Amino acid sequence: MRSLFAGAIAWAVLAQAAPSYAQQQGPNPLPPGEGRDIVAVACTQCHGPNAFTQLREGPDAWRFQVYDMILRGAQVQPSELEPAVNYLATNFGPGINVPPTTVQVSLPDGPGKDLVEQRCVLCHGLDRATSAKRAPAEWDGILRRMVFLGAPVSADEVKTITTYLGANFGAKQAMK
Ligand code: HEC
């Protein structure tokens, strides 16, 4: 009990003395640019920048993320909101310095293959897309989410891709 208590005090002292996550991480992963200072401060109080620098999303999805973080307690002033969103969308948008993936995926032939190869690698590796079989309804939901996140895919292309993925990476029923 005693040592637990001492541990708790040590932890509290450590927590107070600890530098922010941003300072702990060696080379700063936040590229220069307008809005950087806002993000560098407001977005590193609870987790490191890696929580978001590995993601690639369009402006609407980044705005949604920032609002979500404000609900969790992030200190972003109203006037800082759009600069922060612009900074994130500019530096961590689809197709921008996409984190490399080591897993190579070769897709089966068929209509939709080219679309998947071109559009589904803009934010993450293809392996992310093909790692699991999913029921058609699930693919539909995922495609909608990818479009919300900023995937440049038209409504017709969504159908083609969903059909292709359902045929080649389809499960008979949703896995729970
Ligand atoms: C007050 C604490 C706090 C601050 C400040 C904060 N976050 Fe977060 N963030 C969290 C928590 C908690 C999670 C984990 C949420 C979860 O796993 O459900 C998280 C997770 C995330 C994720 C991962 C979400 C996902 O879908 O996997 C992103 C992206 C993110 N934060 C971005 C940001 C950005 C951008 C900022 C600055 C505007 C920010 N965070 C500031 C608390 C914070």
Ligand code: HEC
């Ligand atoms: C604009 C960026 C972006 C593009 C383009 C994109 N994705 Fe994603 N994808 C994400 C993000 C961010 C995540 C992780 C967050 C999430 O799962 O909501 C993700 C996760 C996934 C997952 C895992 C979901 C899960 O529930 O485990 C699958 C599958 C996926 N994407 C498929 C695709 C397919 C197929 C395409 C091509 C049509 C695609 N993605 C294009 C951003 C993108």
